[in-house]
Amino acid sequence: MPSKVRIALDAMGGDVGAPVVIPGAAISLGRHPETEFLLVGDRARIEPELDRHPKLKAASRIVHTDVAVSMEDKPSQALRRGRKTSSMWLAIDAVKKGEADVAISAGNTGALMAMARFHLRTLPGIDRPAIAGIWPTMRGESVVLDLGATIGGDAHHVVSLAVMGAAMASVLFSKPRPTVGLLNIGTEEIKGHEEIREAGEILRAMNLPGLDYIGFVEGDGIGKGLADVIVTEGFSGNIALKAAEGTARQMAELLRNEMQRSWMSKLGYLFARGAFQALRNKMDPNKSNGGMFLGLRGVVVKSHGGINAEGFAYAIDVGYEMVKFDLLNKINQMLNRDGGGLSSVQPAPEDVS
Amino acid sequence: MPSKVRIALDAMGGDVGAPVVIPGAAISLGRHPETEFLLVGDRARIEPELDRHPKLKAASRIVHTDVAVSMEDKPSQALRRGRKTSSMWLAIDAVKKGEADVAISAGNTGALMAMARFHLRTLPGIDRPAIAGIWPTMRGESVVLDLGATIGGDAHHVVSLAVMGAAMASVLFSKPRPTVGLLNIGTEEIKGHEEIREAGEILRAMNLPGLDYIGFVEGDGIGKGLADVIVTEGFSGNIALKAAEGTARQMAELLRNEMQRSWMSKLGYLFARGAFQALRNKMDPNKSNGGMFLGLRGVVVKSHGGINAEGFAYAIDVGYEMVKFDLLNKINQMLNRDGGGLSSVQPAPEDVS
Incomplete structure (x- = not known):
């Protein structure tokens, strides 16, 4: 169980972006002080929000980008345009690189899933x-x-x-x-x-x-x-x-x-x-x-796009708990111990060994 | 548009049977006096209920049977055991023979659909x-x-x-x-x-x-x-x-x-x-x-099993309207006029004529 939970937030996702994401992070931090945030997005829009939450500011680092995935982009478009540059991609990338334990976005669901799947890949045994x-x-x-x-x-x-x-x-x-x-x-x-x-x-x-x-x-x-x-x-x-x-x-x-x-x-x-x-x-x-993406080599949480700060905080809470209580390892254990049998156990076995 | 609407009721269907079906029919008759009822079920249970509703009694005829399809029967069991004898079958049979315009039952959905499909058959063009x-x-x-x-x-x-x-x-x-x-x-x-x-x-x-x-x-x-x-x-x-x-x-x-x-x-x-x-x-x-069965050569309405008399009356109302305003002909017209094209119109036609 890690002592600190490191959370990467797509600060440009959702209908509103930073004005919901930052206050949401502040609310969740109040509930879980042992959190560190990576705030990915436009520094010029994040900083004014952050100034109103000094505790959050002290627990956060900004990763600047001004490329946002739009809510209208198709998954393939988002991957083409936003790969390696968008706030959504960079939040997932932080998980991939081990700089964050979980990525959370209120952005375009299809794009988030496509990027997460492309960059993090699925767990062994999960197609x-x-x-x-x-x-x-x-x-x-x-x-x-x-x-x-x-x-x-x-x-x-x-x-x-x-x-x-x-x-x-x-x-x-x-x-x-x-x-x-x-x-x-x-x-x-x-x-x-x-x-x-x-x-x-x-x-x-x-x-x-x-x-x-x-x-x-x-x-x-x-x-x-x-x-x-x-x-x-x-x-x-x-x-x-x-x-x-x-x-x-x-x-x-x-x-x-x-x-x-x-x-x-x-x-x-x-x-x-x-x-x-x-x-x-x-x-x-x-x-x-807080929709959990399951089956990936990393924890990704999708928040509703049209949520308020309180709602976004709940999505962060979900991500926090998944990391704190080691969801990925639990899934892996079940897939390996139990799921090692997933492909071998059949309802009506026909193979001759 | 027929002047009278003749409705066959499965008086043994549903959680309660006659004590809901008969008062329900009386309520619906109050709204549509130009209705005639065929009450299919156990005469000994129907008559005492009917005595309380003299107007309904005057507009009804009883078809006696003491065979009921149980709510637990699988469709195949119901067909095997209840064919030609059960109240559910005989209500459908009245439609088949042209003695009623619509059959209504609060009984076992799977059994009702199996019997209706078996006995009435599907409309031309409907599989x-x-x-x-x-x-x-x-x-x-x-x-x-x-x-x-x-x-x-x-x-x-x-x-x-x-x-x-x-x-x-x-x-x-x-x-x-x-x-x-x-x-x-x-x-x-x-x-x-x-x-x-x-x-x-x-x-x-x-x-x-x-x-x-x-x-x-x-x-x-x-x-x-x-x-x-x-x-x-x-x-x-x-x-x-x-x-x-x-x-x-x-x-x-x-x-x-x-x-x-x-x-x-x-x-x-x-x-x-x-x-x-x-x-x-x-x-x-x-x-x-009032769940309408569509695609059959006859009008059949399924009422919820756990309904009260007022609710059953609504199912009768639905059946009444379907007959009064000639649903079957409407569907047939659309299938023939419009639906004659159902199989010929393809999204990407490839046939060479």
Whole structure:
């Protein structure tokens, strides 16, 4: 466990850049004083922000560049234009060179994934990376992956998602053996895609010490908190996340509109303000901010682009915990110890040895 | 347009059966007096319920059977055991024989789809049926399909979903040319599965008179009401629906818990009760009850199993409207006029004529 956690921040990422990134870093530093920051971006925009946070200034070093990856760039464009020069690339580069333990950006997701994958490469045994998110549930929080890094994939890809998600959940929730469910459209064994059924059989057969496979979970089981880790390929994971976010926003807006409609309900709102605030806190997307890139030889966290400083601080917190509690080694251990078997264990072995 | 709408009800379907189905029919009859009912199920359980609703009794005929499909039966079991004898089969059989215009059941979804497909067969030009639902949005309601009848499928399957969904939306929302979006994980053309991109190109190339194709829609676009019809294959459609339902339930429960926590918030609840009721009404799953089976040579509606009489009445209403406004002919017309081109129009034609 390293004594200091060294965090590289893309200070030009997101809708706002430095005015959100720097105050966010200051908030997170307040919670974890044993942090050092590498602030990558335009010095002229970083310094005025930094002057308002002397403690952060003392714990930070600026890496200057004025090249930013735009939110509109396609991944290939970003790689072509921003490689070796952009704030996003240089933050990842600091991880690659061992100058930082984690890189965090609120920039263009596709570009960040493309650069991270290109520069850091995937872990041994992992073909395709994943994005994992933290989902608020009735029981607390769950890790959900893949949220859109990789579309499709065979049973072994799904199994590797389960292993990586379990490693992340064990760090986040301090559970040595988190429960893992596979997202499916029915809980009966006969339903769903072939690769999900096969992944379920592999997980059951392997009976890994680092995760407790509980079977299939339907879409409404995520919010119920039926498992610490919910695994699905990137297309359906992204659809589930966005559909849930959309519904939460829709209900909040409907409630707000209804509360404005009469003096009675306005009065009610005044009395119940604390309850509404508590609901907002529990469903606050800022608080579950921080998409982990999993499967790379380095820790990279993606923050929402349209987040405020408090939300960005949560993304930093996630990165901090992943480093402090050694996520990469945990994943590697599981992949090597348990995952050494990933390719050898088959649901129906046919090879003659 | 038929003068009477003849509705066959599976009076043994759902968690409760006749005690929900019969009062539900009575409610719907109150809204549409020009309805006739065929009540299929155990006469001994139907008659006592019917005695409480003399108007319904006058508009109904009982088809007796004491064979029910269980909620736990797999589709193949249900077909084997319940064919020609079960209330579910006989309700579908009434449609097949032309004795009813629509069959409605709150029973086992997989069994209902298997029986309907087996007995009614699919429409010409349709290989695989779909389930369409009505989704409450910020703008009103949208039709979303497929909610889980068919997993996967090629671009032409997705296009046929768009055509059938548009026909349903034109009936439900009285719009001659409803807007149609394809569910995807990014709005840029480069993202998503190959078959979704190809379906988008076909829809754009065909420029059908019965639907207005607007492009890709992400998961949170459903609740925003970005299109009258949202199209996706059955796996992701089911995941989206369940994730959204789960989130709505989760928020409602959180809010209820928070409102109980202090006397201030309890008082607030009393004042704002009307607002909460309005929210509940808008997000009430009972009100969007009624999954349409599309692509069959007959109209079949699936009600939720755990619904109350009011909710079952909504499912009947949906069936009623589909018959009254001639959904089947609309779909057939679109498939023949427009869809005659479904197989001939290709995004990149290569045939030499």
